[in-house]
Amino acid sequence: MKRTLQSYKSGIKPVWCPGCGDYAILRAIQQAFLDMNLPPEDIAVVSGIGCSGRLSHYLNTYSLHGTHGRAVPTALGVKAARPELTVMAVGGDGDGLGIGGGHIPHAARKNVDMTYLLIDNRIYGLTKGQSSPTTPVGRSTTTSPDGVTEPPVDVIPVLLSYDVSFVAQTSSLNIPEMTDIIKKAIRHKGFSMVHIFSLCKTFPVIEADVLKDLLCPLPEDHPRSDKLEAMKRGYSRDHLYTGVFYQVEKPVLEQQLDARIERSCSFEQGEPTDNIEDLLLRYV
């Protein structure tokens, strides 16, 4: 049977506010899965807490809506145990840059072959408008009545510093671009991160028109393997560049784990075995 967009929809009706950027992101994910013709039963999606955390409910995949900030290590466990699956983690700016920010460098170091979509609306929307790690300075929120004083996280430079092996940026305003980048991220062999600007209609931090004017595709000739160039464009204040900033090949966690199995078994000159007798006899 030919797959359609319907094949990737769970049938559960989203609870997001009208006009939320998450609708477009959900659509782009489903389109990317369809374009790649991935069997839904071979996809695992792990999401965190927040509006974006609900995303996994609406996909007809093996979906795990876990705890705040832990989508990445949870998804890593799925991939490490079952390398043949397509594994995706989804979370918001609170999830990925606040409570769970500490997991990103380690997923990057391990270079687990999964995709992490960091959906950044610059506000805690689900809990009705508290400031987040990317809320701009001066912005008044329920937890910053006199305006935010801490500068926001520079997301792309941070990810580059961690040497995330695929770093891209896009926005919920552009479904075709998102779809294209998500597909590239899934195809990338290693830990791929896509920072997606999203709009919160209920607690708007930035208007669609303003964001649209700031967005600008990376130049055609942007050198993807040049981290310093990527860093420079990641820090840009005049434009918010979209596209793939950085992509590099590194050994992947699952390969390393497989190599350990191979080494251990070739040393013993045998296949992996469930027969534990010789393991236990080592202790006699």
Place this chain on the structure above:
Amino acid sequence: MKADAFRSELDFTVRIAGEGGDGVISCGELFARAAARTEYHVFTYITYPAEIRGGISMIQIRVRDWTIYSMGSQVDYMVVFNQASCDRNLPALRKSGVVIFDPDHVRLPANLNAIRISIPFSNISIRETSSRMSKNIVALGALSGLFKMERSLVAQLIKERYAHKGDAAVEKNLKALDAGYSKVVDSDQRGKYNLKAEEKSRGRYMFLSGNEAIALGAIAAGCRFVAGYPITPATSIFETLIKLLPRVGGRAVQMEDEIASISAVIGASFSGEKALTPTSGPGLQLMGEQLNLASMIELPLVIVNVQRGGPSTGLPTKTEQSDLKFAIYGTSGEAPRIILAPTSVEDCFYQTIRAFNLAERFQSPVILLSDQSIGYRKATVRLPDFAEIREIGECRPQDKLLLPSAEKIDLVHRIKPKRNELKDYKRFKSTPTGVSPISSPGMKGGQYIATGLEHDEAGKADYSPANHLAMSEKRFRKLEALSNRLEVNPPEYHGSRDAAIGIIGWGSTEGAIREARYKAEAEGVLVRHLHPKVLSPLPVRKIRHFLADLEQVLVVEENYTGQFAHFIKGKFGIKPIEMHKCEGVPITSNEILAGIKKVARITDEKNITKL
């Protein structure tokens, strides 16, 4: 009571003590390994200082011709390297015991009632190897001579242990061994025991620490994924697994912290694998939130908590049974989980297998509460009958299942949905036992949403009052189903049915309590001993029955507040006498015996014939 289970021909305890870095543990472990090759059982107990160097290290080795239940209350042979370790440990030496000491570093009290063997470990080491480093092997040589061990066996163990340091190091240590050996033999101070190596007639035995037994038990149970973060005293479980898992096609990943570790284990279990994370108290606390998620989305997984002294950083290298309440109740909201506690090194192996069987069968996180004293202790463990290890596949809560033992091990798996159940699949379908078939990725039509939000049978978020009640009932029904199984297969009682005094313990105190019971019986005080291994849920009817016949119940545990006693009080409405030890070291059989006698004095006079 079997007479031979208590009285034996050969039963002695050796303690070796020195400064951290003296090689005390190496010396003791080599001696224990050599002793384990004989006909006899061996049991070690180790305390390390928390630091790499400095502080006092101690290893105690008990050798016996019958099963050993505890580290022993008194020391028969003491080896001391320096004054501080001598002063600290000498009080444990029994009257007329043997003390082997370095006269250049230790001055013994003049009035000491002991047989003194003076061996200048340091000077002999310097003379033979031009370094102090081998003084522990000089001491090992002395012990080997004392117990008439075969030189060739001890030499072989030294070669295995020091091979990685090169031939020169092995040669030096062999010279040190011979020097210590002949020092004792020449002085004709040989002990009364003969530890000549022999083929064991009682079956084949491994020599394992409790932590190694847990790692091997996990592999035997079919665990093929482990994620962990180093924490004393649990680390060697992960170290053993990362070494051995690849051989059976398994994967081990060191994570950045305990939260990440349990997250990865949740991910692995969600993907269908049997998965484990080892930790100690502070790590378990960090895992709390994710543990609740596992209860909520009903995932099988095993957490091993090798308890240490607490709270906070506490006593990382010491033992305590003080995480029980956290294990049972440490949840936000009400999250059912299963708590097991192994009682010995050997039991670590079998309870770990049982932990996986229960996790898979009841789709629940299982916490295995071990502790430092069994984690670090080494003991002889009978090899299971490999022909009797069977995969029996899916297992339902109501199915009969034998407890894993050396004779027979059944391995079970979570129930999967059948083809017809995959049409309009309801992952969290309400069933009489609360257990519903669980799909895993790759299974077409089995896709579902596992959410930490309250959800309906299909997994869809649902906060309605009726649904929350129904799903809470579903999750807790699984514990009832397990509790009902335990009524059929209850914990064993030991001791006479006529006893008026009952003693309840859990975890690693089993051996010391058992020994105390034997001693009490020898003095005419009858005691019944109950030692559940599944601590939560408990088989309520059976335990009520046990309690009904007793006049006094003593609950023994190694903590300050009496956590299990409170649990028993709450469940059964009785007022037990609580006996706590909160010193970071295991309770001894003599301490428990003293408690039993005290209780006996205030109980039924008829029980006391010889007090």
